[in-house]
Amino acid sequence: MLEKLKTQIRHSKDLSYQMRTAHELMRKFLSISFLITFIIFFFVTFINATTASSEDIANSCIQCHSNPAFRITNKKLYKYYRDWELSIHALEKVTCVDCHGGNENSNDKEEAHGKEIQQLLTPVKYERISETCGKCHEENAQNYKKSKHYRILTEKSGSSRLTPTCVTCHSSINTSIPKPEDIADICTSCHNPVTENHPEVPELAGYLIERLSFINYYTRYLISRGVMKEDPQFSKTINEEFSGLSQTWHTLELDRIEEKSLKIRTMLLQRRKELEEK
Numbered sequence: 001m002l003e004k005l006k007t008q009i010r011h012s013k014d015l016s017y018q019m020r021t022a023h024e025l026m027r028k029f030l031s032i033s034f035l036i037t038f039i040i041f042f043f044v045t046f047i048n049a050t051t052a053s054s055e056d057i058a059n060s061c062i063q064c065h066s067n068p069a070f071r072i073t074n075k076k077l078y079k080y081y082r083d084w085e086l087s088i089h090a091l092e093k094v095t096c097v098d099c100h101g102g103n104e105n106s107n108d109k110e111e112a113h114g115k116e117i118q119q120l121l122t123p124v125k126y127e128r129i130s131e132t133c134g135k136c137h138e139e140n141a142q143n144y145k146k147s148k149h150y151r152i153l154t155e156k157s158g159s160s161r162l163t164p165t166c167v168t169c170h171s172s173i174n175t176s177i178p179k180p181e182d183i184a185d186i187c188t189s190c191h192n193p194v195t196e197n198h199p200e201v202p203e204l205a206g207y208l209i210e211r212l213s214f215i216n217y218y219t220r221y222l223i224s225r226g227v228m229k230e231d232p233q234f235s236k237t238i239n240e241e242f243s244g245l246s247q248t249w250h251t252l253e254l255d256r257i258e259e260k261s262l263k264i265r266t267m268l269l270q271r272r273k274e275l276e277e278k
Contacts, residue, residue: 059095059096059097059104060103060104060105060106060107060112061095061096061097061102061104061112062081062095062096063107064107064109064112065077065078065080065081065096066081066085080173083172083173083174084096084173084174086174087173087174087175088174088175089173089174089175094136098135098136099123099124099132100120100121100123100124101114101119101120101123102114102120124172126165126167127153127154129165129166129167129172130144130145130150130153130165130166133166137166139247139250140166140246140247140250141166141250143247143248143250143251144165144166144250144251144252146251147250147251147252147253148252149163149164149252153165162189162190163190164186164252168186169183169186177209177212178209179209180206180207180209180210181206183202183205183206183209184202184203184205184206185202187201187202187205188202201254204254204258205254208254208257208258208261211261211262211265212245212261214265215242215261215264215265215268218265218268218269218272219238219242219268221272222268222271222272222275225275227271227275234271237267238264238267238268241260241263241264241267242264244260245257245260245261245264248260
């Protein structure tokens with residue numbers, strides 16, 4: 001009986017030892033596995049970071065400014081990147097250097113930015129922004145330069161930010177067409193009962209933006225009914241008229257905008273009437 005008990009105790013000790021040994025081996029195995037995984041992850045990340053530029057957009061500006069660390073350390077800079085990422089400019093591969101200049105092929109900060117960081121900001125200064133946008137949007141910029149607002153801007157050397165430029169209505173990086181209430185607010189800064197400077201302008205400008213929405217709606221309606229496909233000449237005419245309206249908008253001459261938009265609206269309504277009478 002005593003021998004049997006000793007044997008059980010010995011086996012118990014052996015089992016305990018085996019369990020401790022297995023546990024120790026497992027701990028060492030997990031430690032080594034973690035170390036190997038970390039090393040692989042480090043090298044893969046490093047390789048990706050140094051070669052990603054050759055894949056999508058070979059641009060050191062984007063690689064640097066898209067660093068998630070900027071969410072904390074430089075929120076404003078990171079927002080610029082996010083705005084660009086979601087914009088039509090990103091879709092069309094218009095990047096930092098197209099507006100700011102600099103060297104997108106250098107990973108060295110000073111070389112990428114140039115000797116003077118200020119030189120990257122000059123093209124997007126308020127008084128210069130229409131020239132910068134005009135490098136791509138030539139017709140829009142030329143029509144804007146015909147406007148009274150541009151004349152005021154140049155006469156005051158950009159000192160009055162109340163004078164609208166491209167970014168006033170469209171924003172800067174992630175551009176858009178202003179909503180009626182937005183355009184009314186923009187115009188109100190100068191055109192209001194206090195200044196007595198054409199206080200009717202904000203309401204009219206907002207209404208004309210709404211009319212654009214109307215034109216867009218009825219154009220899509222006629223497309224859905226097959227009108228544009230059946231009558232390519234009518235489609236061509238509408239496109240030409242709408243393109244002309246877009247250019248007129250950039251002169252900021254509301255009387256002409258109202259006249260041209262009313263003409264297009266009338267054409268679309270007439271064609272819808274003909275469609276319903278068939």
